[in-house]
Amino acid sequence: MFALADCNNFFVSCERVFHPELNGRPVIVLSNNDGCAVARSNEAKALGIKMGDPYFKIRSIIERYNVSVFSSNFALYGDMSGRVHQVLRQFAPSVEQYSIDEAFLDLRGMNIPDPDAFAKQISAECRRLTAIPVSVGIAPTKTLAKIASKLCKQYPRLRGGCYMHRPEDIEKVLRRFPVGDVWGIGRRSAKKLDGMQIRTAWEFTRLPETSVRKLFALPGWRTWMELRGIPCIEFENQLEPRQSICVSRSFAHEITDCGLLCEQVANFAESAAAKLRGQHSLALEMAAFAFTNRFKENAPQTFGSQLSVFPDGTSDHRILVSTAVAATRELFRQGYAYKKAGVVITKLIPEEGHVGSLFSDSNELAKDSRLSRSIDKINRSFGPGYVLFGIQGDGHIKMSREHQSPHYTTLWSDIPKVSVK
Amino acid sequence: MQPNKIDESSAAESLLMGDIKAGFPSPAEDVREKLDLVKLLVRHNASTFFFRIDGVSMVDADMDEGDIIIVDRAVEPYDGCKAVCFIDGEYTVKKVQLNDGGAVLVPCNEHNTRFKPIPVGPDDEFLVWGVVTYIIKKT
Numbered sequence: 174m175f176a177l178a179d180c181n182n183f184f185v186s187c188e189r190v191f192h193p194e195l196n197g198r199p200v201i202v203l204s205n206n207d208g209c210a211v212a213r214s215n216e217a218k219a220l221g222i223k224m225g226d227p228y229f230k231i232r233s234i235i236e237r238y239n240v241s242v243f244s245s246n247f248a249l250y251g252d253m254s255g256r257v258h259q260v261l262r263q264f265a266p267s268v269e270q271y272s273i274d275e276a277f278l279d280l281r282g283m284n285i286p287d288p289d290a291f292a293k294q295i296s297a298e299c300r301r302l303t304a305i306p307v308s309v310g311i312a313p314t315k316t317l318a319k320i321a322s323k324l325c326k327q328y329p330r331l332r333g334g335c336y337m338h339r340p341e342d343i344e345k346v347l348r349r350f351p352v353g354d355v356w357g358i359g360r361r362s363a364k365k366l367d368g369m370q371i372r373t374a375w376e377f378t379r380l381p382e383t384s385v386r387k388l389f390a391l392p393g394w395r396t397w398m399e400l401r402g403i404p405c406i407e408f409e410n411q412l413e414p415r416q417s418i419c420v421s422r423s424f425a426h427e428i429t430d431c432g433l434l435c436e437q438v439a440n441f442a443e444s445a446a447a448k449l450r451g452q453h454s455l456a457l458e459m460a461a462f463a464f465t466n467r468f469k470e471n472a473p474q475t476f477g478s479q480l481s482v483f484p485d486g487t488s489d490h491r492i493l494v495s496t497a498v499a500a501t502r503e504l505f506r507q508g509y510a511y512k513k514a515g516v517v518i519t520k521l522i523p524e525e526g527h528v529g530s531l532f533s534d535s536n537e538l539a540k541d542s543r544l545s546r547s548i549d550k551i552n553r554s555f556g557p558g559y560v561l562f563g564i565q566g567d568g569h570i571k572m573s574r575e576h577q578s579p580h581y582t583t584l585w586s587d588i589p590k591v592s593v594k
Numbered sequence: 595m596q597p598n599k600i601d602e603s604s605a606a607e608s609l610l611m612g613d614i615k616a617g618f619p620s621p622a623e624d625v626r627e628k629l630d631l632v633k634l635l636v637r638h639n640a641s642t643f644f645f646r647i648d649g650v651s652m653v654d655a656d657m658d659e660g661d662i663i664i665v666d667r668a669v670e671p672y673d674g675c676k677a678v679c680f681i682d683g684e685y686t687v688k689k690v691q692l693n694d695g696g697a698v699l700v701p702c703n704e705h706n707t708r709f710k711p712i713p714v715g716p717d718d719e720f721l722v723w724g725v726v727t728y729i730i731k732k733t
Contacts, residue, residue, distance in 0.1 A: 193721065194683040259640040302641035302667050304723075582643065591678055591685045593649035593657065593701075 174288065174311060174338075175404070176278040177318040178261055178295060180254075181306040181326060183274035184212035187253045188243050190304040191581050191589050199240040203228055205440045205494075207244055207575060244577035247443045247490050251450035252582040256303045258451070264295050269409045273447050277315055279408045292334025296325070300333070311336045312343075315406050316399035319356045320346060320374070340402070347375035347400065357396040357406075362389055374400055418456075420445045421515020427466060431505045434463060434514060435498045441516045442497035446490035454521040455486030459493060461500035463514035477504030486522050635728050641667040643724060645678060645685075651709040652676070652687050655702035661731045663687065665724035672725075676702075680721040681714065688712070690722060697722075 180186060184202040189195050199216035203209065209227045210217075220238055222231050228242075235242060254273045261268050265278035278295075285291050292309040299307040310321025311334075321337040324346065328335075337343055352374050353363035365388065371377055378400045385397045395405040420441040428434045438461050449456055462478035479500035487493065497516050579587035636642045647661045655676055657663060665678050673692040678685055679699055688699035695716045701709035714720040 193680045193685075193723070256640040302638070304667065585644075588644045588646050588662065589685070590648040591645040591663070591687050593647055593651040593687045 174280040174283075174285075174313060175315045175318045175408070176265070176280055176292065176295065176309055176311045177271075177315065177322045178257070178276050178278065178299070178307050178309045179319075179322045179326075180257060180274040180299075181308055182212055182214050183254075183305070184243075184245060184250055185214045185217075186305050187246070187250050188241075188578055189214075190253065191578065192241075195241055199238055200243070201231075201235075201240055202243045202245055203576065204245060205443055206436050208436065211245065242576045244575060245443065246578050246580065247447045248450075248580040248583045249578065251447040251490075253303060253305060254447070254451050255453070257299055257305050257307060260299050260302050261295065263298070264291075267408065270451060273444070273451060277318070277408065280311065288338070289334060289336035292336055293332050294334070296333030307333060309334045311338075313338060313402045314399040314404045315408070316356050316396055317343065317402065320350060323354075343402065344375060347378065348373055350374040352377045355396060355400065357392060357399075362393060365389075416521065417517060417519050418445050418448050418521070419515060419517040420448070421462075421513060421517070423513045424511070427510035427512050428514075429508075429510050431502060431507075434505055434511055435501045438463070438497050438501040438514055438516060439494050441514070442494045443490055445516050445518055446488060446493045449488040449493075449518065449521065450490075453524045455488050455524050456483055456493065456518045457486050457520040457522060458482050459496065459500075459516055459518045461497045461504065461514070461516050463501065463504060463511045465509050466512035469510075473509055475506055475509045477506065479504045480519075486524075488524060635664055635730075636666075637727070638666055638668040641724075642727075643667070645687075647687065650706070651701040651703050652689075653703050655689060656729055656731075657687060657702075657726075658731060661729050663726045664728040664730065666727045667724040669725040669727060671722040676726040678723040678726065680723050681712065681718070685723065687726065 185200045188200060188202065195214075197216065198214070199220055199222075200214040201210045201217045201222060202212040204211045207228055209225050210222055210231065211224070213222050213224070217240055220234055220240065222234060222240070234240065250273060254270075258268065258270055258276060261276050261278060265280055265283065267279040269277040269279070271277055280288075288311045292311045295309045296307050299305055308322045308325035310318045310323070310325060312318040312321045317337060321335045324335045324337070325331045325333050337346060350373060352358055352366050352371060353360070355374050355377070358366070358377075366372075366377060371380070378397060380397070382394070382397070386394050389397075398405040422437070422441070424437070428437065442459075442461075445456075445459070458480060460478050460480045462476070464476040465472060465474050467474055481496045481500055483492070483496075493516075501514070579589070581587055581589050643665045645663050645665055647657050647659060647663060650659060657676070663678075669675075671677055671690055671692070673690070675690050676687060677690050679688055679690065680686075681699065686699070689702055691698040691700055696718075697714050697720070699712040699714060699720075701711065703709050
């Protein structure tokens with residue numbers, strides 16, 4: 174048996190921890206550089222705001238309905254993610270952090286008399302201790318656990334926890350579950366299935382095993398098995414933190430503009446930094462890379478990568494982002510259409526003493542000075558016109574983050590003020 | 595949990611004995627454990643948050659303007675606890691007097707009558723966000 178704990182609208186929930194007055198109100202969080210919506214409260218979803226909607230496109234809705242807007246604040250999200258993870262570890266000996274807002278719990282071999290109550294208890298405890306609402310699905314496989322956790326979001330009466338195990342229940346759920354939303358079914362597979370008139374997860378499980386293997390290879394077969402209740406996806410026990418972190422993506426439209434490419438890479442560096450913080454590691458080496466579409470035969474091809482080193486190690490997203498951006502400027506070549514880019518942290522070390530949070534002013538100062546140093550370096554190398562970030566008085570990155578909340582939990586200068594008037 | 599590393603070099607080291615230059619083994623060498631204020635003040639990493647006091651309605655409870663309070667959501671609110679509360683759309687710190695079904699949020703500043711106890715009924719939007727466990731103040 175496995176559990177999947179998924180934080181509801183995570184970035185929005187993190188902002189609400191320090192703004193409880195925003196509960197029940199529409200809230201969105203924007204991507205780096207305030208480009209597009211990357212997290213939406215349920216109320217914002219109900220207004221029709223979609224994932225990835227560009228900010229300028231939804232401005233009128235925002236104004237009309239008084240939607241609260243935040244720029245992404247990865248220092249806060251990384252910290253809150255670590256807190257939720259810590260709570261989850263009280264419930265099972267092995268917890269696999271799957272992403273910043275999701276974790277699997279391995280419940281095999283544990284004696285849990287009432288799994289449904291257990292799921293609800295995990296959810297309630299996360300909420301009580303961290304103020305983050307979490308949906309917990311428990312099922313015979315990881316894939317089904319993910320589906321069960323989605324049910325919690327659909328049905329508030331489940332009170333954040335759902336145990337899905339009886340075959341008839343599973344069938345009922347899968348019959349209504351779009352196959353494209355199943356974990357492990359990518360866009361391409363979903364399209365292929367759609368062409369075969371297969372729309373629900375249930376229809377997919379009815380395909381004969383041989384054709385699943387032929388059409389969707391091993392990963393598709395695993396998903397097929399998992400939907401049928403047979404665990405096939407390894408539990409990745411991360412007692413040992415990952416030894417490298419890679420965040421990269423192919424672009425829907427090729428990028429020819431240096432600024433746009435930098436913006437994308439800045440995004441990747443942000444989430445790499447959040448992953449680092451999540452596993453309490455520091456980066457020693459990070460490479461930014463970008464390449465063209467090698468399948469386009471007549472287009473000019475290039476592959477660039479640029480390595481940066483941090484001798485003392487860092488997980489400060491400001492440093493990682495500014496470094497990644499500088500590296501991207503270095504590797505960018507005019508006249509090429511970039512199809513894919515990313516950052517990879519190739520060497521990392523555990524962060525020591527991460528449990529504490531007192532006495533770190535001097536540390537933050539050190540980080541700040543390192544930050545200014547690296548920005549100075551960019552300034553020197555590329556001239557002021559090239560610089561994407563400047564430092565504001567309080568040391569925050571200035572990169573269209575008009576709406577960023579303070580670093581409530583990671584900077585002494587930013588801890589929330591509580592008015593006692 | 596995240597945050598910031600402890601700067602052990604300055605604060606904690608001064609609490610230990612000084613260097614013993616040479617010769618015979620120091621009896622202090624067996625003492626590997628250093629005094630760690632975080633261990634004392636933060637009992638639950640996942641649920642502990644810091645706030646800064648802005649205002650004077652809690653001075654009689656030793657919470658002065660600019661003090662840092664340590665707030666632990668793992669601590670169940672008890673009668674008479676001081677807590678970060680959410681009421682009327684904002685956070686505040688008050689002494690919480692629990693009664694049947696409701697509570698009274700009591701300011702702690704007897705010299706300033708402007709601060710009045712706030713009764714909260716079951717229908718009021720009221721939330722004990724977290725109980726204050728320590729106050730950090732500069733002398």
